[in-house]
Amino acid sequence: MSTPHPLDPLTTAELSAGRAVLAEAGLVGDTIRFPQVLPVEPAKDEVRAGDADRRIRYTLLDTATGRAGEAVVSVSRHELVSWDDWAEAEGQPAYLFEEYDLAERLTKASEQWQAAMARRGLAHRIEHAFCAPLAPGYFGRADETGRVIRSLTFLREDADDSPWAHPVEGLITHIDLTTREVLRVEDEGDVPVPAEHGRYTGVPARTSLRPIEITQPDGPSFTVDGSEITWEGWRLRVGFNAREGLTLHQVGFQDRPVLYRASVAEMVVPYGDIAPGRFWISYFDAGEYQFGKNGNNLRQGCDCLGVIHYFPAWVADDHGEPVEIPQAVCLHEEDDGILWKHTDLGGRPEVRRSRRLVVSSISTIGNYDYGFYWYFYLDGTIELEAKATGVVFCGAGATGQAQPHATEIAPGLFAPVHQHLFCARLDVEVDGERNSLYEVDVIGVPTGPENPYGNAFTWRSTQLRTEREAMRLADPSRARVWEIRSADRVNRLGKPTAYQLVPRPSATLMAQPEASVHGRAAFATRHLWATRFHEDERYPAGERPNAHPGGAGLPEWTAADRDLTGTDLVLWHVFGPTHVPRPEDWPVMPVDRSGFLLRPYGFSDRNPALDLPAGHHC
CATH class of the missing domain: 3.10.450.40 (Nuclear Transport Factor 2; Chain: A,)
Incomplete structure (x- = not known):
């Protein structure tokens, strides 16, 4: 071997x-x-x-x-x-798969829970009830020390039914996983269980769509050697681990480094509902549940389309034994429309089509599914697109009665407002390890001697010299981008070679500073953080966000306010949807997209895609 x-x-x-x-x-x-x-x-x-x-x-x-x-x-x-x-350390390790089953067994064996179900007239539906295992966050309660979990109850008509349509509102089980006991059961209210089913399969398929065939008769343009990919000036390595899932390493364009490592290092899902069964929900899907351990085995023609190369991955199960995900990462090429075009004065058009290399993986965590798609373009641009889909998490309420923190998406079924805040960790090395960080804003010039006609605007570059200065928010009103400049290399115009992080602005953490999740997910209060590289600084909410009181990760590291000039930089970029659910999200949600770009800015001396061949009809 x-x-x-x-x-x-x-x-x-x-x-x-x-x-x-x-x-x-x-x-x-x-x-x-x-x-x-x-x-x-x-x-x-x-x-x-x-x-x-x-x-x-x-x-x-x-x-x-x-x-x-x-x-x-x-x-x-x-x-x-x-x-x-770790006997005295704060926080808990990620949950075990077997603890999901344990939480359900303990809940169903609880006399308190059984009594609550009977009081609600649901004793006959216990057999197929689903007791969801949910991270409780951290609230400092006396009976929630050590390894605890909470469970909400959903009903199913049979073992194969989707449970999310039938929440038992106000029934919350608190469980100690170590002592294997139910600490207490909350039984709040008597809201009827929504009756309408949530099945999303078995719907008669439309017959109007004609087939689209994607073929590459000469094979793909990429080559793969172990974990290394080479494609049209790009070279990179694919990685995979149980916590982050898909990772990228040693990404270079035209034999020059751009990124040493890139991943989605964490995601928090805070809910904005004050109901007893939801005010505490704030899942950390990497640190509490793990993206990679929940990675999908991808299927050709379904998850990926075209001429595909798959990378397998191995993760350890609860007993430390290896488990294979045979097709954990998908690699393929796809057409991406026009890359550049111009029709000159003589009427002669020149057009070249864009193509992109796609490296992707998908994880299913509870009711949601997350797809991570890294795109590499022929002009040197990198894009990350996160696709959120699956089934929205719901509670029950009175049909037709408005709620301030949840929308009615089916009769009596209410989906709370919530957020999916991803944090990408980007260990940059633009033309080498020594980089500096700048914020670039486009600004209007006040009417006066420097703008006599009122039309002028310009751009302003501000160096972010320290870690505290680099705690930033996006600002679309100024077309704000963040620029990573080489400290060692200049282009033919004498300017530092650079890449720009181009955000797609979205809301940061909506929770108030007094909220428990605000301290635990402080990374989500800014769109950008930057740190000086340290090999032990890997996760923005710290090593053990499960049941952690807060303050770990980026807030702790940036307190040192280290210098960021001409050094080994790590950028942490927060993005993702703030979701006010809609009826169209039920019973399964169309993909909700979010992400960002890394694009070259003076990295090349001219358009690096001038040599693309014209198509047969161009």
């Missing part, structure tokens, strides 16, 4: 070998579980030297005691590198 590249995803052999080292060290037992298993990415100089130690970071949880810790194993040397007991 060939030696993996230092940044390659973990293999099944490595996961098995790492678990064996832990077993030899006495760290594996009947009650030990593995909430999170991740590759340890080597230091940058080791990666560039090409001879790095392959290591795995294991989070271990003793389900009998609730104690957790972290072990680092070298699979290259077959040895335990370190063991850190």
Whole structure:
């Protein structure tokens, strides 16, 4: 077997070998579980030297005691590198898959819950009830210490029915996963369960759509060597881990570096409803549930269309054993309309069509599905598009009665207003490791000597010199972008080569500063953060957002206010939809798109796509 590249995803052999080292060290037992298993990415100089130690970071949880810790194993040397007991640490590891089932079993076995169901006249529907396992956030309650979870109840007509249409409003179960007991059951109100089903399959298909065939008779234009992709001036590596899912590494254009690493490092989903069953909802889908561990096995012709190359991924299950996702990442090309066109004075048109390379993955976490699509364009632009779909999370209410925090999307079914705030971590290296950050605004010039006709406007570049200065909001009224400039290279015009982060402005965190989620998801209060690279600063809400009181991650790191001039920069960009649900989102939601661009600005000396061939009819 060939030696993996230092940044390659973990293999099944490595996961098995790492678990064996832990077993030899006495760290594996009947009650030990593995909430999170991740590759340890080597230091940058080791990666560039090409001879790095392959290591795995294991989070271990003793389900009998609730104690957790972290072990680092070298699979290259077959040895335990370190063991850190988290006994007094704040926050909890991510949830186990088996804890989802445990929460439902404990709920259904609870006499309090059974009594609440009987009081509501629902005892006959217990068999097919679905008890959703939901992260409780953090509220400092005396009975919610250690490893806890909450559960809301939904009804199904049979085992295959979609439960989300039938919420049992006001029924909340509080569970201690370590002691395996129901702490208490809240039973608020007597709202009827909505009756209309939420099935979205079995609808007679329309017959008016004619087939579209996508063919590449000579094969795709990309080449793949292990995890490395080469395509039309682009070179990059594909990674995958249990927490972030899809990651990109060593992204370069025209044999020049642009990004060292890119990922969606976290997402928070705060709800704006004050009802007892929803005011506490603020899921951290990477840190509490994990994008990669919930990754889809993609299907050709459905999730991806065209001439496809798939990358497999291996993650560890709750027992630390390797599990394969055979088609975790999809790679393909697709047409993207016109890239450039002009008709000159003689009437002769010249047009070249755009094409983009697509690297994508999809994760399903509870009721929502998230697709992450990285696009690479022929002109050097990079785009990330996040697609949110699935089923909106609902409560019940009186039909026709307006609610201030939720919209009625079906009779008696109310979907609360909420947000999906993604945070992309962009370890930039535009023409090298030494970069500086600027904010560029387009501004009007006051009428006067410098603007005698009132029409003038210009642009203003402001260097963001420190981490505190770089805590920024987008401003579409000024066409605001953020520019990453090389400290070492200039173009033929004598200007630093650069890339611009172009936001698609959206709301930041709507919760008030007094809210629990505001402290836990402080990263979502700004569209942009920038930090000086540190290998231990990986997740914007910290290592363990589950049940964490707040303050970890970006607020903690940027308190040092480190200098950002001509250094190794990491940008953290927050984006995503603020969702006021609509009837068209039911019973399954059309894709809601969000994202951003990274586009070259003086990186090339002229249009890098002038050499594109004309089409047959152009």
